[in-house]
Amino acid sequence: MPLKILDNLEEWLITFLIGAATVVIFISVVHRFACTIPVRMIQDVLIPINVSWAQELCIYMFVWMAKFGAAYGVRTGIHVGVDVLINRLNSGLRNKFIIFGLLAGVLFTGTVGTFGANFVWHIAHTDQVSADMELPIWIVYLAVPLGSYLMCFRFMQVACSFIRTGELPHHDHSHVDGLEEDVVPKDINWLDMDDNLHPHDLKNKQLGENGKGGGQK
Amino acid sequence: QQPIVIKLSHVVAVDTPKGKAALQFKKFAEERSKGRVRVEVYANSMLYKDKEELEALQLGSVQMLAPSLSKFGPMGVKDFEAFELPYLFDDYADMHKVTQGPLGQQMLKKLESKGIVGLAYWDNGFRQLTANKQLKSPNDCRGLKMRIVSAKITDAYMRALGAIPQVMSFGEVYQAMQTGVVDGGENTFSNIYTQKMYEVQKHLTVTNHGYLGYAVIANKRFWDGLPADIRAILESSMRDATKYNNDIAQKENNEALAAIKKSGKTKVTLLTPQERLTWKKALVPVHKQMEGRIGKDLIKAIYKETNFDPARL
Amino acid sequence: MNIAIIFGLLVALMITGMPISISLGLTVLSFFFTMTQMPIESVALKLFTGIEKFEIMAVPFFILAGNFLTHGGVARRMINFASSMIGHWHGGLGLAGVLACAMFAAVSGSSPATVVAIGAIILPAMVKQGFPNKFGAGIITTSGALGILIPPSITMVMYSIGTNTSVGTLFMAGVVPGLILATLLGLVAWYRARKYNYPRMPKATWGERLRALRECIWGLLLVVVVMGGIYSGVFTPTEAAAMAAVYAFVVAVFVYKDMKFRDIPKVLLNSANMSAMLLYIITNAVLFSFLMTSEGVPQMMAAWLIDMGLGPMSFLLVVNIMLLMAGNVMEPASIVLIMAPILFPVAMKLGIDPVHFGILIVVNMEVGMCHPPVGLNLYVSSGITKMGITELTVAVWPWLLAMLGFLVTVTYWPALSLWLPRMLGMM
Ligand code: NA
Ligand code: NA
Numbered sequence: 001m002p003l004k005i006l007d008n009l010e011e012w013l014i015t016f017l018i019g020a021a022t023v024v025i026f027i028s029v030v031h032r033f034a035c036t037i038p039v040r041m042i043q044d045v046l047i048p049i050n051v052s053w054a055q056e057l058c059i060y061m062f063v064w065m066a067k068f069g070a071a072y073g074v075r076t077g078i079h080v081g082v083d084v085l086i087n088r089l090n091s092g093l094r095n096k097f098i099i100f101g102l103l104a105g106v107l108f109t110g111t112v113g114t115f116g117a118n119f120v121w122h123i124a125h126t127d128q129v130s131a132d133m134e135l136p137i138w139i140v141y142l143a144v145p146l147g148s149y150l151m152c153f154r155f156m157q158v159a160c161s162f163i164r165t166g167e168l169p170h171h172d173h174s175h176v177d178g179l180e181e182d183v184v185p186k187d188i189n190w191l192d193m194d195d196n197l198h199p200h201d202l203k204n205k206q207l208g209e210n211g212k213g214g215g216q217k
Numbered sequence: 218q219q220p221i222v223i224k225l226s227h228v229v230a231v232d233t234p235k236g237k238a239a240l241q242f243k244k245f246a247e248e249r250s251k252g253r254v255r256v257e258v259y260a261n262s263m264l265y266k267d268k269e270e271l272e273a274l275q276l277g278s279v280q281m282l283a284p285s286l287s288k289f290g291p292m293g294v295k296d297f298e299a300f301e302l303p304y305l306f307d308d309y310a311d312m313h314k315v316t317q318g319p320l321g322q323q324m325l326k327k328l329e330s331k332g333i334v335g336l337a338y339w340d341n342g343f344r345q346l347t348a349n350k351q352l353k354s355p356n357d358c359r360g361l362k363m364r365i366v367s368a369k370i371t372d373a374y375m376r377a378l379g380a381i382p383q384v385m386s387f388g389e390v391y392q393a394m395q396t397g398v399v400d401g402g403e404n405t406f407s408n409i410y411t412q413k414m415y416e417v418q419k420h421l422t423v424t425n426h427g428y429l430g431y432a433v434i435a436n437k438r439f440w441d442g443l444p445a446d447i448r449a450i451l452e453s454s455m456r457d458a459t460k461y462n463n464d465i466a467q468k469e470n471n472e473a474l475a476a477i478k479k480s481g482k483t484k485v486t487l488l489t490p491q492e493r494l495t496w497k498k499a500l501v502p503v504h505k506q507m508e509g510r511i512g513k514d515l516i517k518a519i520y521k522e523t524n525f526d527p528a529r530l
Numbered sequence: 531m532n533i534a535i536i537f538g539l540l541v542a543l544m545i546t547g548m549p550i551s552i553s554l555g556l557t558v559l560s561f562f563f564t565m566t567q568m569p570i571e572s573v574a575l576k577l578f579t580g581i582e583k584f585e586i587m588a589v590p591f592f593i594l595a596g597n598f599l600t601h602g603g604v605a606r607r608m609i610n611f612a613s614s615m616i617g618h619w620h621g622g623l624g625l626a627g628v629l630a631c632a633m634f635a636a637v638s639g640s641s642p643a644t645v646v647a648i649g650a651i652i653l654p655a656m657v658k659q660g661f662p663n664k665f666g667a668g669i670i671t672t673s674g675a676l677g678i679l680i681p682p683s684i685t686m687v688m689y690s691i692g693t694n695t696s697v698g699t700l701f702m703a704g705v706v707p708g709l710i711l712a713t714l715l716g717l718v719a720w721y722r723a724r725k726y727n728y729p730r731m732p733k734a735t736w737g738e739r740l741r742a743l744r745e746c747i748w749g750l751l752l753v754v755v756v757m758g759g760i761y762s763g764v765f766t767p768t769e770a771a772a773m774a775a776v777y778a779f780v781v782a783v784f785v786y787k788d789m790k791f792r793d794i795p796k797v798l799l800n801s802a803n804m805s806a807m808l809l810y811i812i813t814n815a816v817l818f819s820f821l822m823t824s825e826g827v828p829q830m831m832a833a834w835l836i837d838m839g840l841g842p843m844s845f846l847l848v849v850n851i852m853l854l855m856a857g858n859v860m861e862p863a864s865i866v867l868i869m870a871p872i873l874f875p876v877a878m879k880l881g882i883d884p885v886h887f888g889i890l891i892v893v894n895m896e897v898g899m900c901h902p903p904v905g906l907n908l909y910v911s912s913g914i915t916k917m918g919i920t921e922l923t924v925a926v927w928p929w930l931l932a933m934l935g936f937l938v939t940v941t942y943w944p945a946l947s948l949w950l951p952r953m954l955g956m957m
Contacts, residue, residue: 014802015795018590025591025772029765035381036360043360043379052372052384055584062587062805063578066813069806070551078807079549082859084903086547101548108555116574123272126331127293131268131367132384134291144578197861197904199547263823269579278572386584389766392696395956397763 010072010150017065021058028054056132060140067147074105074154077169080197087199098162098199105155113148120145168199220255221447225281226270228262233411234469235283235339235431236260238462242433245454250447267387275332280439283339283431287368294327299511299519301370303426303500309340309467311523312428316340320522325432334440336433336452337459341405342470344427347394347418348401351486355379355499364390364402369510371403371427374503387412394418405429407466410473415483422486423474424496433459494530501527532825536561540818550864554814558821568824573817580816581809584768588687588697589812590805591771592639595682595752595778597801599637601789602782604749605647608633611742617731621723623659624669625716626731627652631673632712633746635680636753637778639687641862641899642906645674649914659729663915664925665722671911671922672929673715675896678862680708682756682771684808685862685892691812692819692870695884697767698760702951703885704892710946711893711936718932748785752777761954808863815867828875835876842880846941849873850894857898861906865898866891882944885957889947893940897933900926 028051035046073079086097124138162168225243229235243256259265265273267284271292274282289297299305306312315321316338325335346352348361359379365371367384375382383399393399395417402414403426409415433455440448478485488496504516504527520526536557543553562568599605612633613626627648634644649670656666678685681701690697722728734742756774759765765773782789789797822828835845852873856865870891877887899907902923912922940946951957 011799014806015798018594018802018805019798021587022591022594022772022775025587025769026776029769029773032362032381032383033764036362038360047360047379047381048376050372050376052367052382055384056367058587059582059584062590062809063581065590065802066581066806066809069802070810073803073807073810076803078803079551079810080807080861080864081547081549081553082544082904083547084859085545097546101546101552104543104546104548104556105552108552108559111559112555112574112577115571116577119276119571119574122276122571126275128272129291129293131291137291141575141578144574148577197906259823264820266579266583268582269575272575272579273572276569276571276575278569278575385766388694389585392698392956393763393766395763396698396761398766398769 007075010068010075014065014069014072017061017068021061021065024054024058024061027051053132056130060130060135064143064147067143068150071147071151071154074151074158075169077158081199083197083199095162095166098168099159101199102155102159102162106152106159109148109152109155113145113152116141116144116148218253220253221443223254223256223281224259224264224279225256225283226259226264226273226279227283228265228267228270229260230411231260233407234341234462234466237465238339238458239283241461242454242458245457246451249450249454254447254451274434274436277436277439279436281336281433281435283433285341285366286338286430286432287366287371289328289432290368292331294331295510296324296327296512296515297432298368298370298507299515300428300430301368302504302507302511302516303370303374304497305504305519305525306428306523307525308425311525312340312430313463314522315519316430318522320518328432328434329437332437334435334437336435336455339431339433339459339462340466341429341431342407342466343425344403344405344429345409345421346401346403346424346426347409347414347421347483349397349419350400351420351484352401352422352424353486353488353492354495361400362398364393364399370503370507373506374426374500377500377503377506390414391417403427406470406473406477410476415477415480418483420486421477421483423488424493426496426500498530501530532561532565533827533830535565536821536825536827550860551811551814554811554818554868558814558817561821566824576817576820577813580813580820583691584766585697586687586691586809586812588768588771589684589808590801591768591775592682592684592687593805593808594798594801595771595774596638596640596643597797597804598775598778598782598789599634599749599752600643600647601793601797602749602778603786603788604637604746604781605630605634606651607742607746607749607786609648609652611739611746613731614734614739614742618733619720620730621716621719621728622730623652623656624661624666624719624723624728627656627666627669628673628712628716628719631670632676632680632708633750635674635676635678635708637682637749637774638677639682639684641675641677641896642910644677645670645907645910646914649674649911653911653914659731661728663917664921665719665726665728667911667915667917667922668925668927668929669715669719671905671907671926672900672933673712674907674910675899675933676708676712676715679704679711679889679892679896681705681753682774683892685866685895686888687767688808688812688863688866689870689888689891692815692867693874693884693888695888696956699885699951699956700888701757701760701767702954702956703889703947706950707889707893707936707940707947711896711933714932714936715929718929722928748781752781761956811864812867815864815871818868819871822872828872831872832876832879836879840880842882843942845876845880846882846890849877849890850937850941853891853894854897857894857901857904859904861904862895862899865895883948885951886944886947890937890941893933893937897930897937900930900933 031051086094120138120141128137130137130140225239227239239258243258246254246256270282273279286297286300321338328335355378361380362383363375363380364385365382372382385393394414477483540557543556562570609630612629613623617626619625630648631644634647638644653666681704686700687697690700752774755777756770759770760767899905902919908922912919
């Protein structure tokens with residue numbers, strides 16, 4: 001149950017961040033545009049409104065989105081790799097490589113998370129603030145350890161479930177089921193397919209395997 | 218014996234005054250130490266960008282930097298924001314009274330609590346305003362979108378002029394000026410020339426309203442750990458490189474102005490003393506407004522060095 | 531020596547199939563651990579600051595804009611308009627597909643997204659009209675590649691991140707080559723359709739054409755918002771991307787009303803997922819090129835190649851071959867982010883224009899997406915048509931050959947890319 005909460009929190013956070021960042025930049029552009037309307041009264045009201053922080057806020061929101069989104073991406077299996085070779089191996093060897101890859105993910109994100117935590121600890125003892133919003137910079141940088149540790153956890157989760165069930169996060173391609181009438185594509189992640197860029201398990205059919213021509217083997 | 222390697226990173230091009238002075242320092246240091254020191258200069262943000270270099274120095278990933286003075290404010294040493302104040306110095310002589318005098322040294326000492334040793338101030342020059350319309354008086358700036366770097370003081374004085382300050386990175390400026398995303402900006406002659414801004418700005422007013430300078434700094438742990446004789450060599454090399462920098466900075470800014478005039482692409486407007494006074498009167502109130510941030514005492518101390526009294530304007 | 535170790539390790543890690551971002555990161559980590567005195571915390575710092583740049587934020591914004599439009603029924607209206615204009619020529623609906631892809635490319639920054647949007651609608655319709663499956667698949671797989679050549683383009687943003695080239699200028703430079711390639715692909719389709727006598731559509735009246743244009747104009751205007759906005763100075767390229775996202779949202783939800791409010795969180799989440807993956811590659815690629823720089827690799831490579839007396843002509847040939855080879859195993863974002871920072875300094879030393887070099891890389895990526903073993907467009911088409919990859923590869927070749935010919939032209943005729951931005955005074 002707490003896991004479900006974590007999942008939801010993660011999804012909610014990155015959804016919010018990408019939406020909010022868009023709105024922030026939209027507002028700042030509209031503000032700048034309105035400021036140049038050569039009417040004294042409008043200018044007197046608008047110019048003193050300070051939106052200099054918008055760019056910085058947008059960047060920070062996107063960096064946070066990137067860090068937590070990368071963790072979410074492990075769960076959805078979206079990270080691309082060079083899978084051409086291992087996809088041609090026999091299943092036993094292939095599985096070993098997949099597990100190796102997942103453990104490499106655990107190692108990297110865990111290491112980086114720890115360095116990040118050290119770094120944040122170090123920087124928290126200075127008075128460094130961000131340039132525009134003057135936020136304490138260690139809070140901003142907290143995205144690195146938090147995001148990396150979460151990602152580390154996700155890699156472990158995927159590795160465990162692969163070892164247990166032989167399944168990897170897979171993608172629902174039912175929407176791409178074309179050749180029918182009125183199929184308006186929905187929710188297709190073009191970076192999210194079994195396309196020799198993502199390791200795929202053997203329990204679920206791979207794209208290109210389900211047709212008349214069969215797979216590429 | 219392995220030489221002591223000093224990585225010196227900066228964010229400007231090799232052919233700017235700072236870029237050249239950094240190479241000069243490398244030359245002096247390596248010659249005088251007879252090869253016991255090796256200085257690796259990384260220009261153009263090759264190693265670290267503007268936003269991360271101070272953290273990298275504090276971590277010890279680079280040993281020396283030459284960031285612009287405005288970078289120390291966000292680090293928690295607000296004193297340095299004083300250098301951003303408009304019309305703080307009338308000319309190079311005024312400015313050197315502070316940067317090359319005891320007050321400047323005192324300010325550098327404040328960096329030590331951040332794990333940083335301040336070695337020297339390097340000039341770039343005075344900031345000028347450029348735009349696509351002629352800026353004769355402060356009122357002409359009203360409603361103009363002016364590009365600034367993130368800095369609270371700059372933001373405040375652009376607002377005092379009625380302009381709309383736009384934070385924008387160096388790399389985006391040329392195209393933003395060309396297309397009109399921003400109407401103008403403030404830069405030294407040297408930057409206006411080397412970044413080709415004169416091609417995309419119709420007017421330049423020689424306002425000399427702000428000072429752009431750098432501090433050469435080193436990681437304190439690294440610096441204190443150096444053998445005393447090496448440190449002495451580096452200090453003397455830095456002294457000479459500083460002199461070299463400040464000489465060529467002034468000269469190159471003048472040459473850049475001449476080149477801009479010669480290009481015929483930008484009309485250069487000079488201010489009469491009377492006109493300059495109106496600009497000063499419009500901008501000096503920002504000093505008072507920023508007292509809370511920078512500290513009244515420090516501003517007073519600078520006034521004292523330069524013999525300036527805002528009340529007498 | 532160090533260079534050999536770095537690249538050897540990177541390749542070894544990559545071919546095990548782990549995410550490219552992880553193999554880049556692990557290479558850097560292990561190098562710093564074992565070979566330098568560099569404090570390792572600087573890796574953590576770079577992981578944040580590597581993407582702390584407003585220019586990079588165009589990537590998530592363009593992805594978001596594209597996803598709103600894929601959901602918004604824009605593609606269907608563009609297809610209707612395209613077939614009303616040229617559906618009566620040889621090739622009929624297939625030819626219209628090329629035009630529709632070119633139009634959708636002007637609103638989307640990604641090629642596979644273009645294949646998805648246009649292909650999912652037009653391919654079933656083509657089969658129904660009696661076209662062989664592979665004709666349509668060949669057209670859409672390759673025409674979809676226009677997505678990254680005709681602006682906006684995420685690949686161009688990636689290139690500009692790696693090389694500090696102006697995105698606005700790159701976008702402008704892609705227009706003419708994009709239109710020419712579209713014409714070329716159309717010609718191939720027309721020729722084959724005439725040869726095999728494929729069905730044509732009844733000629734539409736001007737009234738019908740006007741109606742179809744009015745229907746799809748809201749979608750098409752997005753390119754006006756982006757390019758017009760950048761060129762007229764209303765926005766910077768990144769701001770234009772954000773405005774595109776807002777505009778696409780408004781069109782999908784309020785103008786065409788093909789998307790419901792409750793679909794919005796899903797679109798946001800999907801876009802965030804894709805963007806985060808790309809941003810994670812960017813971060814680690816930045817880390818990797820930081821390692822390259824601190825080891826002096828680009829400088830060394832430039833010196834070495836120039837020592838060998840390699841001129842611009844032969845250098846570009848080598849670049850094309852390297853990129854086409856990389857296109858066999860990797861997707862465009864990773865290729866551009868890893869290769870561009872290394873090749874770019876050499877290109878500059880040889881006097882090659884940075885914008886021309888960028889367009890050349892983009893066309894290379896287009897080719898790479900259309901052939902196996904790895905080709906994003908190919909896989910998307912396979913998903914829609916249920917054709918196998920082998921069969922699809924055969925279907926694609928006439929158009930792929932045209933693309934290769936076009937690649938040679940772009941490589942050795944810089945004016946093709948540079949004429950428009952120069953005319954507009956952008957460079
Ligand atoms: Na496009
Ligand atoms: Na390929």
